[in-house]
Amino acid sequence: MNLLPSLVRFLMNFKMKLKQIGKLTILCAIAKLAVGIASLNVACGNNNAAVKPSSNNCQNIEHDRGTTEVCNQPQKIVAIGPNMLELLLALDIQPVGYADYFSLPADKFDHPSQQIPFLGERITSQPLNVGTADDPDLETIAQLQPDLILGGVASNEDEYDLLSQIAPTLLFTYAVDDKWQEQIKAIAQAFDKTELAERVIAEYSANLAQIKQTLQPIAAEYPRLLLIGSEDIGQGVQVDPYNHDSYCSELVKNLGFETVFPPNLSGQEGKGGKVSLEILPQMDTDSILIQGYNRDFNNVEVNLLEQQTAAIKKQWNDNAIAQSLSASKSDRIYFTSAYLCRALPGPIGAEIFLNQLQEQLLLSQ
Numbered sequence: 001m002n003l004l005p006s007l008v009r010f011l012m013n014f015k016m017k018l019k020q021i022g023k024l025t026i027l028c029a030i031a032k033l034a035v036g037i038a039s040l041n042v043a044c045g046n047n048n049a050a051v052k053p054s055s056n057n058c059q060n061i062e063h064d065r066g067t068t069e070v071c072n073q074p075q076k077i078v079a080i081g082p083n084m085l086e087l088l089l090a091l092d093i094q095p096v097g098y099a100d101y102f103s104l105p106a107d108k109f110d111h112p113s114q115q116i117p118f119l120g121e122r123i124t125s126q127p128l129n130v131g132t133a134d135d136p137d138l139e140t141i142a143q144l145q146p147d148l149i150l151g152g153v154a155s156n157e158d159e160y161d162l163l164s165q166i167a168p169t170l171l172f173t174y175a176v177d178d179k180w181q182e183q184i185k186a187i188a189q190a191f192d193k194t195e196l197a198e199r200v201i202a203e204y205s206a207n208l209a210q211i212k213q214t215l216q217p218i219a220a221e222y223p224r225l226l227l228i229g230s231e232d233i234g235q236g237v238q239v240d241p242y243n244h245d246s247y248c249s250e251l252v253k254n255l256g257f258e259t260v261f262p263p264n265l266s267g268q269e270g271k272g273g274k275v276s277l278e279i280l281p282q283m284d285t286d287s288i289l290i291q292g293y294n295r296d297f298n299n300v301e302v303n304l305l306e307q308q309t310a311a312i313k314k315q316w317n318d319n320a321i322a323q324s325l326s327a328s329k330s331d332r333i334y335f336t337s338a339y340l341c342r343a344l345p346g347p348i349g350a351e352i353f354l355n356q357l358q359e360q361l362l363l364s365q
Helices: 004-021 026-037 082-090 137-146 159-165 181-189 194-221 249-252 277-282 306-319 320-324 338-343 347-363
Strands: 060-062 064-072 077-080 097-100 128-132 147-150 169-174 224-230 236-242 258-260 288-293 333-337
Touching: 060 169, 060 181, 060 236, 064 288, 077 082, 082 147, 082 181, 082 338, 082 347, 097 137, 128 137, 137 159, 147 159, 159 169, 181 194, 194 249, 194 347, 224 249, 224 338, 249 258, 249 288, 249 347, 277 320, 288 306, 288 338, 306 320, 333 338, 338 347
Parallel strands: 077 097, 077 147, 097 128, 147 169, 224 258, 224 288, 288 333
Antiparallel strands: 060 064, 224 236
């Protein structure tokens, strides 16, 4: 009889009650009393996964929450967060469970190309929806009986001990500065795919170099590029690189552009660099790249870039301040999806973003 799903339900009910006062140690004590089965070995305050019998096929994998022993080659993997799913897919590994940053409508991703933003067409399995990255459904994850769980430090720190009881769990920090290259190497180690990870990194670098060469004349003629993101420009815009959740500013700098930002923005870093639209005319920029938001993912098989940016395009075109900018007058306004820049800070997201940006820049010539 598999007691793990029932155990998870029990623990999570208590955890919800205790979370407000932060009594994780009390939770662990209750768990031990409730389980009463030594073999389950609930890990309280342990940075590593539960102890497993020694095996010649086991290896210790370092991640941003500690070191975890992974035995044999995992076959059933749960990805908590699109950044983790992205790295799995780059390694040709399919998930059995997936949690996005947003609450996606399907209980089971049986038509992933229509249900999972940007990555769905690369998925050949039919993973279960296991909640959101910030609120994963531990009961469903336990029912899947995975061999490995991948998640984020910021999103899943509180659940780490419980996740580790379900399966070996690796947590990584959200990174927008090419740290994905370290992360994919760590994940590849568990699957004996180190050479493939190196090849993914090499292909990424080669693609970036090729696009940089193609766009070099444009970057030389129009070097100053402003990156902003907004769901409603009337409520202000977030400016990169002060918005540290976006990978796109790093990419455009690697292409040879100079990212610019408003004057007197000191102290705004912690606020994501959010400023009112009125400050933009003070800036000296040749072009503007706008990251649009849209939280509707009911059908991602449509032109997702257009769907993600349609509202912000209309707002921009209807706004007098936006249309007064020299970049607007010279038709050097470009659009991308904030999801690409902020949810997929790895090789697949970079490839999609770079190809889209290259297409827009070349069309404007």
